[in-house]
Amino acid sequence: MAIRKILLLVFILVLLTGCSTSVGFKTVNTTDIDEQQAETLLKEDKRIKNAVMLIHDDRLIAGLRVNTFERFSKRKIAKELSKELKKMYPDLKITVSADSKVLLETNKLIEQENEQNYVKQMKKISALVKEET
Amino acid sequence: MVNKRGLLTFASNPVIASTGVTVGPLEMKKSPFSKYADKNYDDERCGLKTNEQGHAKMMEDACMIALSKLDKTPSDAEFVLMGDLVNEMTPSNFAASTIGIPYLGMFSACATSVSSLLMAALLTESGMAELVVAGSSSQHNAIERQFRYPVQYGSQKGATAQWTVSAAGVATIIPHIEGAPIITCGTIGIVTDLGLTDPLNMGAAMAPAAADTFKRHLEGHGSTVEDYDLIMTGDLGKIGFELFKTLLDRWEYDVSSVFRDAGAEYYGKHPEFLAGASGSGCSASAYFTEVYDKLLSGTYKRVLLIATGSLMSPLSYQQGDTIPCIAHAVEIQMK
Amino acid sequence: MLSIFITSFIVGGLICVIGQLMMDVGKLTPAHTLCTLVVAGSILDGFGLYEPLIDFAGTGATIPITSFGNALTHGALAEAEKHGIIGVLTGMFEVTSSGISAAIIFGFVASLVFKSKGTI
Amino acid sequence: MDEKKYQQLEQQITPKPKYLKNCIAAFLVGGFICFIGQFVALFYISYFDFTERTASNPTVATMIFISMLLTGFGYYKKIAQVGGAGSAVPITGFGNAMISAAIEHRSEGYVLGVGGNMFKLAGSVILYGVFSAFVVALIKTVLVGLGVVSW
Numbered sequence: 215m216a217i218r219k220i221l222l223l224v225f226i227l228v229l230l231t232g233c234s235t236s237v238g239f240k241t242v243n244t245t246d247i248d249e250q251q252a253e254t255l256l257k258e259d260k261r262i263k264n265a266v267m268l269i270h271d272d273r274l275i276a277g278l279r280v281n282t283f284e285r286f287s288k289r290k291i292a293k294e295l296s297k298e299l300k301k302m303y304p305d306l307k308i309t310v311s312a313d314s315k316v317l318l319e320t321n322k323l324i325e326q327e328n329e330q331n332y333v334k335q336m337k338k339i340s341a342l343v344k345e346e347t
Numbered sequence: 348m349v350n351k352r353g354l355l356t357f358a359s360n361p362v363i364a365s366t367g368v369t370v371g372p373l374e375m376k377k378s379p380f381s382k383y384a385d386k387n388y389d390d391e392r393c394g395l396k397t398n399e400q401g402h403a404k405m406m407e408d409a410c411m412i413a414l415s416k417l418d419k420t421p422s423d424a425e426f427v428l429m430g431d432l433v434n435e436m437t438p439s440n441f442a443a444s445t446i447g448i449p450y451l452g453m454f455s456a457c458a459t460s461v462s463s464l465l466m467a468a469l470l471t472e473s474g475m476a477e478l479v480v481a482g483s484s485s486q487h488n489a490i491e492r493q494f495r496y497p498v499q500y501g502s503q504k505g506a507t508a509q510w511t512v513s514a515a516g517v518a519t520i521i522p523h524i525e526g527a528p529i530i531t532c533g534t535i536g537i538v539t540d541l542g543l544t545d546p547l548n549m550g551a552a553m554a555p556a557a558a559d560t561f562k563r564h565l566e567g568h569g570s571t572v573e574d575y576d577l578i579m580t581g582d583l584g585k586i587g588f589e590l591f592k593t594l595l596d597r598w599e600y601d602v603s604s605v606f607r608d609a610g611a612e613y614y615g616k617h618p619e620f621l622a623g624a625s626g627s628g629c630s631a632s633a634y635f636t637e638v639y640d641k642l643l644s645g646t647y648k649r650v651l652l653i654a655t656g657s658l659m660s661p662l663s664y665q666q667g668d669t670i671p672c673i674a675h676a677v678e679i680q681m682k
Numbered sequence: 683m684l685s686i687f688i689t690s691f692i693v694g695g696l697i698c699v700i701g702q703l704m705m706d707v708g709k710l711t712p713a714h715t716l717c718t719l720v721v722a723g724s725i726l727d728g729f730g731l732y733e734p735l736i737d738f739a740g741t742g743a744t745i746p747i748t749s750f751g752n753a754l755t756h757g758a759l760a761e762a763e764k765h766g767i768i769g770v771l772t773g774m775f776e777v778t779s780s781g782i783s784a785a786i787i788f789g790f791v792a793s794l795v796f797k798s799k800g801t802i
Numbered sequence: 803m804d805e806k807k808y809q810q811l812e813q814q815i816t817p818k819p820k821y822l823k824n825c826i827a828a829f830l831v832g833g834f835i836c837f838i839g840q841f842v843a844l845f846y847i848s849y850f851d852f853t854e855r856t857a858s859n860p861t862v863a864t865m866i867f868i869s870m871l872l873t874g875f876g877y878y879k880k881i882a883q884v885g886g887a888g889s890a891v892p893i894t895g896f897g898n899a900m901i902s903a904a905i906e907h908r909s910e911g912y913v914l915g916v917g918g919n920m921f922k923l924a925g926s927v928i929l930y931g932v933f934s935a936f937v938v939a940l941i942k943t944v945l946v947g948l949g950v951v952s953w
Contacts, residue, residue, distance in 0.1 A: 282685040286734040312737075314686075315853040342853050391799065397909040398798075488798060497906035498798040499873050500923065501882025501889050501898050502712050503705070503824075506817045542805040543812065551812045589815050690840040691833040694892065698832025699825045701887030706819040712890045716927050719891060721934040728938035736855075741839035744858040745865060745892045746832070747927065754935035762943040763953050770939040774932060782928065784863035785897045786920070788870040789904035793916045796874035796905050 242324045243269045244332070251302050252276075261291055266320045270332045274303060275339055276310045277317030288312035309340045316343060353535040354567040361471040362527035363464075363518045363679070364478075366635035367413030369405045371487065371513030374632075377614045378624075383636035384514075385412045391488060391513060402431065402438035402486035402513075405628075407445050409515040410480055417519060419478060421446040426470055427480040428463040429517070430454045432490050432627055439484070448480060456656030457582050458536070459483035460516060460631035461675040467520040468530040468677075482517030482635075485626030494546070494661055507548035509584045509625035512613060516631025518639075528642040533677040534564040540671040544664065550587020550610070550622055552670040553655040557583060558594040560653055560674040565600075568678070572601050576647040579638060581630030581654035581674075582610030584622035609633035630654040642681045649680045690742035693735065697746040716747050723748030727755040753777045824886050831885030835892040839865055866897035873901045899923040 239257055243249040249269055256265045256276065264279040276295070280288045289312065296310040309316070316339055323335050368384045375387040386408055388394070392401035393408075406429065414421060427446065429439045430453040443450035455462040460483045467481035488498050490511040496502055523529065539556040557580050565571065572578070583591055588608040596602050613624030613633065634652050641647045655674040664670065697719070704715045726732040732752040736743040743749060754774055761773020775782075842864045846857040872878040878898045882889040889895055900920055907919035921928070945951045 282689065283738075285686075285689075285738040288737050289733070311853075313853045313855065315847050315857075318848065338851070342851060342856075399909075492798075492906050496923065497902040499796075499876060499879055499898070499902035499905055501873075501878045501895065501902075503882055503886035503890075505819055541808040543809065548812075548816060551816060555808060586816055590812060593811065593815060687837060687840050691837045694836025694839075695829035695833030695888070698828040698885075698888040698891045701832075701891040702825050702828035703821075705887055706821055706824055712887075712895075713923060713926055715887065716890065716896070717930040720927055720931040724931065724934040724938050728942055736858075739836075740854065741843050741858070741861060742833075742836045744843075744862065745836045745839040745894075747891055747893060747896055749858075750893070750896070750927070751931045751934060754931050755938050758935050758939035759942060759953075762939055767940070767943055767947075770936060770943055773939075774935055780859035781862045781866065781893055781896065784866040785900045785924065788866050788897065789900040789920050790916065792870045792874050792901045793904040793908045793912070797908075798902075798905050799876050 239265050240321070240324065241267045241269075244329060245269055245271070247303065247306070252299055255295065255298060255302070259291075259295070264317065266317055266324065268320050268324060268332070268336070269306070270329075270336060272305065272307055273333075273336045273340070274299065274306045274308045275316065275320055275336055276308075277314075277320045278310065278312045279314065279317055280312050285312075307340070309343050311343045313343065351567060353537065353563065355465060355469065355533040355535065356568070357468050357472045357530055357532060359472050360523040360529045360531070361468045361520050362523055362529050363639065364521045364524070364527055365413050365416035365519050366639050367409040367411070367416070367482075367517045368632045368636050369409045369412070369515045370632060371405070373487070374512055374514055377617060377620075378512075379615050380609075380613065380633050380636045383640050384632065385409075391486070398486055398488040398492070399433060399438055400441075402433065402484065402489050403441040403445070405486065405513070405515040406431070406438055406442035406482070406484045406517075409482060409484065409517040410442065410446050413480060413482075413517045413519045417478075419519075421448050424448045424478045424480050424519070425476040426451065426467070428453050428466050429480070429482045429484070430459040430463065430627065431484050431486075432456060433493060438486070438489070453481075453483070455654075455673055455675060456658050457485075457625060457627045457630060458654040458656035458673055458675045459627045460581070460634060461533070461652060461654035461677045462535075464518060464520070464530065464677050465533045465535070465675060467518075468533070471520050471522055477521060479520045480517060481520060482515065483627040483631045484515030485511055485513065485628035487511045487513045487626075490626055504621055505547060506621055507545070507550065507584070507586050508621045509549065509582065509610060509623055510614065510620045511626035512624045512629045512632065514626075514628035514632035516628060516633075516635040518635055528639065528679045528681050531678050531680050532568050534560055534567060534675065536560040536674040536676070537563075538658065538671045538673050540669050542669050544667070544669050546659065546664045546670065548586065549625065549657045549670065549672075550582075550584035551590055552587075553583055553657055553672040553674065554587045554590035554594060556672040556674040557591050557653050557655045558598070560676050561595065561651075562598060564651065564653075564676045564678070572603065572605065575605055575649050575651050577638065577650040578606050579634070579650065579652050580606075580608045580610075581652075581656075582613075582623070582625040583608050583655055584610045584625065585616075586622050587655075627656070642679060645681060647681065649678070652677050652679065686740045689739045693739035693742035694746055695742075697742075697748060719746070719748050720751040723751030724755040725751075727752040727759070732756075750781060753781075827884055828886045828888035831881065831888030832891055833888075835865070835889070835894055838868075839892075862893050865892070865894050869894035869897035870901050873898050874905065878902075896924055896927060899927075
């Protein structure tokens with residue numbers, strides 16, 4: 215009985231491994247601000263596994279996924295990066311979060327490629343991030 | 348000189364004329380004793396609204412069955428002595444109110460089956476009664492909820508935990524006639540408390556009481572283990588029964604296969620029921636089914652029944668008190 | 683995304699093992715065990731250690747009862763940060779009410795629908 | 803036979819709990835409940851406006867709902883017999899404590915029975931949770947006020 219349970223578990227885990235998609239690093243910029251600086255900042259941070267960044271209008275949203283054992287301090291990492299980005303782009307409203315919801319939503323937004331939606335959705339994401347503290 | 352305290356001897360040879368046993372659905376499925384039972388129910392509450400009402404109904408049906416086997420009605424019986432484990436024994440009270448026989452509530456926890464039998468024999472012996480009904484019962488849900496947790500609450504039970512049976516066992520006692528098992532003597536137990544406090548290991552708490560009563564009975568009535576075809580304890584369960592046998596072994600009694608425990612055997616030693624069965628219906632329904640039938644058929648000539656009870660309440664063990672225990676013994680012979 | 687499932691399983695399982703050891707070795711009743719764990723959760727949050735655990739293990743840290751103590755303390759601390767000492771009293775149930783309210787509501791619904799059964 | 807000797811004998815004969823087996827069972831059952839919870843949380847994150855953090859509220863509520871069904875149909879008891887703390891420690895066990903008490907005491911009526919007894923088992927968890935939270939938060943607030951630690 216126990217063996218069957220474990221087998222089932224392993225099976226589920228294997229399934230999950232197959233499904234899990236890794237988005238890598240992705241940046242979309244609809245403004246003429248230079249995004250290179252931000253991109254390298256995220257890419258060179260070894261703690262970060264995946265990142266999706268969207269710059270539109272006067273907003274910058276970055277959804278991060280950190281390495282498994284860095285998750286303990288993922289809030290701190292997000293805060294740190296947020297500060298640095300603020301330094302780089304003092305004119306933008308910056309939202310950085312390591313919450314997978316932000317990553318998912320931002321990614322979805324980019325994949326929809328509907329620019330009219332951007333402002334509304336980006337506001338919503340920022341609001342979600344604020345709500346949780 | 349042999350100490351005669353607590354010993355009873357019945358010179359007039361009162362007999363158990365008939366028995367009535369009702370069991371719940373789970374017992375019907377899992378218990379080897381249930382094949383001797385007179386009635387079983389598909390529903391734990393016997394189709395009634397509450398567990399306690401079902402409990403009373405089981406008791407009442409058992410009484411009616413025992414009486415009907417003698418072609419008697421409740422109005423023929425002089426006394427009814429019975430008890431259970433619910434607060435203030437309300438199921439027995441309600442059952443007594445329905446059948447309308449003069450009633451004495453008996454409480455010795457799970458030893459009620461034997462204590463009521465002894466009292467019934469005494470009433471008959473004294474000449475005050477021609478027909479006495481005696482018995483006890485328990486119902487799993489009602490007891491579980493009172494002594495432990497709600498029935499559906501998930502708590503892991505250890506190997507010492509016992510399962511309260513849903514069953515009622517009743518016997519009718521009349522003055523001597525031929526061809527019925529005779530209640531020859533008995534021993535009233537002394538409350539024994541060796542300082543155990545775990546309410547989920549009652550077998551261990553009760554074992555010394557059973558051993559004490561056993562020793563006093565054998566010494567007081569001058570018998571030996573070899574005289575008996577069966578020595579059956581009530582609801583010690585597997586662990587309590589082990590302890591009981593160990594104690595007797597230390598006192599240099601011959602612990603042979605004549606020793607059995609109703610609680611340990613009640614569910615066919617099924618591991619799901621852990622240490623076995625308990626409850627005042629356990630000993631009653633085991634004694635008044637298999638043991639009584641085998642006495643009638645002559646398989647057993649002389650048996651000693653020692654029912655054990657732990658006299659605690661949820662209040663007492665939560666206040667940190669120990670578990671006082673009692674055991675009563677009755678000797679039944681077929682001549 | 684995947685690793686959260688594994689960490690959740692392991693951390694949640696380990697908290698339960700602690701509970702099991704308290705029950706088996708420490709001979710505590712389930713109620714005592716749960717109370718101790720709740721208190722432990724609230725103390726951990728006092729040191730700011732429980733939130734990182736939630737970030738690491740997701741539901742592995744929010745489903746065990748320890749999170750209940752954590753959430754109560756967290757609510758109280760968040761309010762205290764804003765309103766000072768009075769916030770300790772007022773903020774307590776800010777975060778956690780969902781567990782208790784769900785248990786109350788579903789408990790009542792269950793009492794309407796189900797009957798207890800003594801089968802094994 | 804005196805008390806001490808008997809208690810020693812009792813200790814000898816009473817089987818010890820199977821520590822290792824119980825712990826493994828608790829680990830698997832408890833871990834599995836959290837694992838299921840993670841699926842539920844993922845569902846709320848993906849399809850509703852919940853972040854990882856805020857999703858824990860609906861997740862807990864959903865787990866208690868599942869616990870209600872398992873309790874009502876009599877399965878939770880069986881899981882608990884195998885899992886031990888693995889089923890008692892997760893929030894589903896808290897739900898089970900309240901729900902089983904509510905079901906059990908319906909026979910005494912909805913106000914005195916269900917209402918009065920629902921918190922019979924779970925009440926102590928709420929009490930100690932609230933009280934310890936109060937003490938911890940109070941100490942921390944005072945310490946912050948004194949400048950010993952920061953938020």
